[in-house]
Amino acid sequence: MERDVRQGTFPIQGPSNGQRMVEMLVELTDAELIRRCQENDSSAVNELYRRYREKVYRIACRIVLDHDDALDVTQDVFIHVLKGIAAFRFQSSFSTWVTRVTVNVSIDWIRKRRRMKSVAFQPVELDGVETVAVKNDQAERVHDAFKLLDPEQRSCIILREIEGASYQEIADALGCSIGTVRSRIHRARGHLKRILKDVMVE
Amino acid sequence: MRITCLFVRSRIERFVDEELSSRASESIRSHVARCSSCKEEVRSLYALRRAVERLRVPRHDDGFWDEQWRAIVAKAGAPGLRLRRLRTAGATARRAIFAGSLAAAAILVVAGAVLITAPDRQQAQSSTYVPYIDFHVSTIDQQVLMGDHFSNAQYVSVSYNGQ
């Protein structure tokens, strides 16, 4: 359908703009904020961003395993949010939706990165990863161990262990069945337990 | 391994993930309290959780996030939301009105209104505006991203131009 397109100004203000209004927005639910977004209330978009930016970044950091890449992912996620919010139909919570977008953008990012390096992902032979264990820094050890998981396993285990999501919430975020979530978490745990044995003992 | 242990192990992850009914959970709990090997399994699952929590995430202040927001808005196609509406017979006339309002001069709007016919103006005022954001950077399949949450339905908004 051909459309007549023109540009209005929809000022996206800094969150510091209008202290009283911001205070009021803080008390609204996500759903109420989305309705305001759909009425072109730009401060409501800001409030959603303020609420979810850290969650999005946190999940992205742990899936893409690179802090700078995670910032790019976070930007992409909110670009999708800006684009999609007008058509949001409340079939899930905003939180579920934004988690779903974050996981999808993160996994897509990893795949893109791999293609750029033109190195196909090869699951590492787990018996051969003792080298991982020589590093002293435990955070770095966990980081390296995570690199050995495939992106979907990573996503599932992070949503479960760090974000405290239920199997159903993870299934919704990844668009797969609860059975798939369970088996991904199980396999991820199996791998991590073997690699991180000594990190886990204390 | 005892039969009971095998049964418990098949449910032990769901137990630590709090995915069992309270009754099932209680029966696992009472077994774990008595069985050292199953207790060890539970302990290692919690230890793994703590290990996973060690993955670092840098902290950023509000100023940093504001900066990011500006970048997001710029990438989304500054200045952000735009308006789109169906092309109809009166489109050309309405474009004139809209251009006038963009110039932020009420006088111009009035002047523009004078230039067009009355029926056209009426049509313009009742026309439907659909907000959207111009979007260039996505490489992701929209269907995959949006799933069931979205339709292609047009959403009506009567506010535009920051009003």
Ligand SMILES: [Zn+2]
């Ligand atoms: Zn036992």
